[in-house]
Amino acid sequence: MTQPYIQEPNRIQEEALPLPIGERLLRNQCITPQQLQEALQRQAGESDPKEHLIGKTLIEMGHISHPALLECLFHQLTRERVAYQLNPSAPAIIRFDNVAKTLDGRQVLDGLNLEIPAHKITAIIGISGGGKSVTLKHMVGLMRPDRGDVWVGDQPISRLSGQKLNAVRRRFSLLFQEGALFDSLNVTDNVAFPLRETTALTEVEIRHRVETALQEVNLAGMGHKFPDELSGGMKKRAALARALVTQPEIILLDEPTAGLDPIIENAIHYLICDTYMRTRYTIVCISHAVPAIFDWCHHVVVLHRGRVLASGPSLDIRNSTDPTIKQFISGDLDGPIQVI
Amino acid sequence: MLTLIQTLGRYTIEFIAETGRMFLFVLSTAALAVRPPYRFNNLFKQVHFIGVRSLFVIVLTAIFAGMVLALQGYYTLTRFGAEGMLGPAVALSIIRELGPVLTGLMVTGRAGSALAAELGIMRIREQVDALEVMGISSVQFLVVPRILAGLLSLPILTVIFDVIGIFGGYLIAVQLLEMSSGTYFSGIESAVVMRDISTGLIKAFCFGLIVTWICTYKGYYAKRGAEGVSQATTSAVVLSSVLILVCDYFITSVLL
Numbered sequence: 001m002t003q004p005y006i007q008e009p010n011r012i013q014e015e016a017l018p019l020p021i022g023e024r025l026l027r028n029q030c031i032t033p034q035q036l037q038e039a040l041q042r043q044a045g046e047s048d049p050k051e052h053l054i055g056k057t058l059i060e061m062g063h064i065s066h067p068a069l070l071e072c073l074f075h076q077l078t079r080e081r082v083a084y085q086l087n088p089s090a091p092a093i094i095r096f097d098n099v100a101k102t103l104d105g106r107q108v109l110d111g112l113n114l115e116i117p118a119h120k121i122t123a124i125i126g127i128s129g130g131g132k133s134v135t136l137k138h139m140v141g142l143m144r145p146d147r148g149d150v151w152v153g154d155q156p157i158s159r160l161s162g163q164k165l166n167a168v169r170r171r172f173s174l175l176f177q178e179g180a181l182f183d184s185l186n187v188t189d190n191v192a193f194p195l196r197e198t199t200a201l202t203e204v205e206i207r208h209r210v211e212t213a214l215q216e217v218n219l220a221g222m223g224h225k226f227p228d229e230l231s232g233g234m235k236k237r238a239a240l241a242r243a244l245v246t247q248p249e250i251i252l253l254d255e256p257t258a259g260l261d262p263i264i265e266n267a268i269h270y271l272i273c274d275t276y277m278r279t280r281y282t283i284v285c286i287s288h289a290v291p292a293i294f295d296w297c298h299h300v301v302v303l304h305r306g307r308v309l310a311s312g313p314s315l316d317i318r319n320s321t322d323p324t325i326k327q328f329i330s331g332d333l334d335g336p337i338q339v340i
Numbered sequence: 341m342l343t344l345i346q347t348l349g350r351y352t353i354e355f356i357a358e359t360g361r362m363f364l365f366v367l368s369t370a371a372l373a374v375r376p377p378y379r380f381n382n383l384f385k386q387v388h389f390i391g392v393r394s395l396f397v398i399v400l401t402a403i404f405a406g407m408v409l410a411l412q413g414y415y416t417l418t419r420f421g422a423e424g425m426l427g428p429a430v431a432l433s434i435i436r437e438l439g440p441v442l443t444g445l446m447v448t449g450r451a452g453s454a455l456a457a458e459l460g461i462m463r464i465r466e467q468v469d470a471l472e473v474m475g476i477s478s479v480q481f482l483v484v485p486r487i488l489a490g491l492l493s494l495p496i497l498t499v500i501f502d503v504i505g506i507f508g509g510y511l512i513a514v515q516l517l518e519m520s521s522g523t524y525f526s527g528i529e530s531a532v533v534m535r536d537i538s539t540g541l542i543k544a545f546c547f548g549l550i551v552t553w554i555c556t557y558k559g560y561y562a563k564r565g566a567e568g569v570s571q572a573t574t575s576a577v578v579l580s581s582v583l584i585l586v587c588d589y590f591i592t593s594v595l596l
């Protein structure tokens with residue numbers, strides 16, 4: 001998929017332009033101009049036309065199937081990844097400045113310097129217990145560094161508190177590793193919770209959004225169940241729906257695919273890609289789905305022993321010659337990381 | 341010897357620090373309680389949980405407390421030929437002491453332990469963090485309604501305890517010991533003054549604060565793991581029970 005482009009940087013840059021989805025589908029000849037026109041007209045007739053939902057409208061009108069749409073978006077992501085490799089310049093939206101953190105007498109982060117590119121998908125990989133979740137918690141100010149600073153845009157989130165902190169936090173949503181669904185609420189109420197508490201949406205609009213979010217994670221009809229009635233994978237997907245429903249500009253996902261079967265894992269990767277293509281939000285995703293995750297993100301950060309071992313375009317990291325990274329990707333027991 | 345002093349010192353410092361944290365906790369709760377958004381729904385839920393669902397235990401405790409007081413009191417008072425004073429003896433003990441204290445202890449056992457465990461589980465399963473990430477103050481969302489519900493419920497439960505307790509005394513005095521019901525009630529009416537009732541209610545109010553404050557504090561700061569939650573629950577129940585009795589002594593000595 002990636003090879004033919006290497007020779008033609010200009011064409012790559014052009015094909016990787018973050019166009020609106022309708023335009024993109026048109027260029028890739030997934031739909032005809034007439035079909036796009038029809039869909040746009042139909043949207044214009046609706047009370048609340050939303051450009052980013054054009055894909056849904058096209059599916060409803062039967063112009064494209066859902067898998068075909070997702071496939072097309074995935075190819076688009078691939079193009080963007082290639083373009084990002086050639087020209088990896090994006091402003092940082094989150095920046096770690098020499099962050100150190102000791103927990104229970106153990107140095108978990110040790111002078112971490114890290115930049116998360118804005119409006120890109122970033123994957124954080126590294127061995128278990130390497131401080132990935134701790135890093136994510138620093139981004140939203142749930143943990144504070146012993147030393148150093150964490151910046152979100154121009155806000156030093158590690159030094160904020162009260163209303164200011166809450167204002168920055170509302171730019172985020174976070175999928176916790178264990179889901180962190182509220183036990184006392186059923187799935188629907190869990191997903192609706194952030195909308196009810198932090199937005200002024202009407203109950204009708206909230207219901208609509210929650211239904212859509214549950215459909216997207218393949219949990220339609222499960223809304224009445226309580227968290228302890230769900231399997232691990234279902235909990236994870238419900239929590240993912242809760243993270244996506246508020247449409248924040250930065251989405252942090254702590255192992256969204258861990259413990260899921262390969263089909264659902266793939267479906268979640270497509271869902272993340274779809275969300276990204278529609279919204280262009282910044283997405284940060286901790287993942288153990290190596291090497292599959294390399295195909296789904298622009299940027300990869302490898303955390304090791306509380307520091308960044310490597311970071312860069314996913315294609316570069318994928319082909320890295322660093323023995324530690326190579327061992328991590330291949331899963332060999334023999335190498336610089338000694339586990340047994 | 342040196343290690344003994346070190347250990348003592350460490351415990352002392354730990355004790356002072358913990359006390360300080362507890363006061364900061366209740367102060368920040370008070371500050372957040374007056375700030376919008378006001379979540380009346382949460383408050384009603386907690387009043388239901390702390391107040392309404394404690395009713396049965398309170399009624400049961402009250403009726404037996406009243407009955408045993410009457411029996412015991414009759415036995416003592418007949419020795420001095422003062423069995424006519426049975427009504428006031430029962431009523432005053434209940435209104436001034438047993439009503440608020442037993443209500444506080446029963447609510448600690450029934451609702452306080454559950455509060456600590458619930459918040460503890462929310463803490464270790466990162467649900468408290470989830471609230472914070474959504475930009476919602478977890479203290480305002482979780483702790484404020486519970487403490488307010490305690491402040492509201494305890495005085496009401498105490499009044500119910502008082503009424504049922506006096507009725508329990510009536511059952512023994514009039515039905516079993518064949519005292520005239522006129523003697524029982526008129527004695528109460530002439531002996532109990534407003535000050536007795538207000539003392540009881542002030543106590544109930546303080547105990548409501550103690551139970552919900554200690555139990556939410558312990559749960560909110562539960563340590564990790566199932567052990568952390570069980571530890572938080574145990575220490576919440578022990579500490580609030582002890583504090584209720586200590587506080588009872590001081591209020592009594594000040595207001596007597």
Ligand SMILES: Nc1ncnc2c1ncn2[C@@H]1O[C@H](COP(=O)(O)OP(=O)(O)O)[C@@H](O)[C@H]1O
Nearest residue numbers: 103104106108127128129130131132133134135
């Ligand atoms: N709240 C905490 N208190 C104490 N230690 C913690 C806490 N959270 C994480 N740790 C420790 O920090 C280290 C890194 O944890 P984590 O970031 O969860 O790893 P992972 O990379 O697998 O997500 C682990 O050794 C863990 O025990």
Ligand SMILES: [Mg+2]
Nearest residue numbers: 132133177254
């Ligand atoms: Mg983790």
